[in-house]
Amino acid sequence: xxxxxTSLSVEYLVVGGGGGGGxxxxxxxxxxxxxxxxxxxxxxxxxxxxxxxGYSVTAGSPYxxxxxxxxAGGINNPNASHGMRGQSGxxxxxxxxxxxxxxxxxxxSAGGGGGGSYQQSSSPFRDGMPGGSxxxxxxxxxGSGGTGNSPSDPNWPIPMGNPGGSRGPNFxAGGGGGxxxxxxxxxxxxxxGPGGAGTNISISGSSIGYAGGGGGGxxxxxxxxxxxxxxxxxxxxxxxxxxxNVPTYIGDNGTMGTGGGGGGGGGSxxxxxxxxxxxxxxxxxxxGGSGIV
Numbered sequence: 001x002x003x004x005x006t007s008l009s010v011e012y013l014v015v016g017g018g019g020g021g022g023x024x025x026x027x028x029x030x031x032x033x034x035x036x037x038x039x040x041x042x043x044x045x046x047x048x049x050x051x052x053x054g055y056s057v058t059a060g061s062p063y064x065x066x067x068x069x070x071x072a073g074g075i076n077n078p079n080a081s082h083g084m085r086g087q088s089g090x091x092x093x094x095x096x097x098x099x100x101x102x103x104x105x106x107x108x109s110a111g112g113g114g115g116g117s118y119q120q121s122s123s124p125f126r127d128g129m130p131g132g133s134x135x136x137x138x139x140x141x142x143g144s145g146g147t148g149n150s151p152s153d154p155n156w157p158i159p160m161g162n163p164g165g166s167r168g169p170n171f172x173a174g175g176g177g178g179x180x181x182x183x184x185x186x187x188x189x190x191x192x193g194p195g196g197a198g199t200n201i202s203i204s205g206s207s208i209g210y211a212g213g214g215g216g217g218x219x220x221x222x223x224x225x226x227x228x229x230x231x232x233x234x235x236x237x238x239x240x241x242x243x244x245n246v247p248t249y250i251g252d253n254g255t256m257g258t259g260g261g262g263g264g265g266g267g268s269x270x271x272x273x274x275x276x277x278x279x280x281x282x283x284x285x286x287x288g289g290s291g292i293v
Contacts, residue, residue, distance in 0.1 A: 020086025023074025038132020073285030234258025241266025
């Protein structure tokens, strides 16, 4: 311990890793976008209702810093009974050793929830996963958005994220949730939902977007003409699935160091010419972006 410890007030930014987008499995139904990693910060760029309180550190004392990894996007598996949801991101943390969670001085921002996938019957695999912000639900029956601000922290009551969007009336997918906005659900025409908004913060000296949700992937051409769900603040856009080539079925990755969610993969099935090239093991869900402390 230092001979003359000095308490210093600091600005902090802790963002969890973003969730990965969902992948397809022999269906033209759309796949959900990944949720953003949870965000906690007391920087003045944060709107007052979401801004954390003051935080002091002691010079010379040990602190633990953990930067959460982004969740991997879902992998295509046409031979399985269900597709692969995107993996959830990992937590980012900042605290004085040896504090334990939950605690007043223990800052934890949860990883974002993975985007929903497809299963050939009503199934929770279609649902987005919970997280700092929740993943978007996949198209078809039972595709609900994952809850955000999960797990909650009694010592940090300000929410760190929002829920993902849900499926449309039939086969459209929802976008992942973001720090300042929920992921949008698929609309009445089954267009995929955009990812929820994050926020711009200039704590590094430059204004950078953090914690935006991934956009929902588009339905395959068998269902009609669609485009991928849009994303901002580090989130990855959903795959457009326009039938022209394999890359159009792959969701964009979330931006590294922002906690952005990965874009949902595009749907495809047998009648489409590109379908045979969407081989087993191809990662079609976008990866979530790593977090930051």
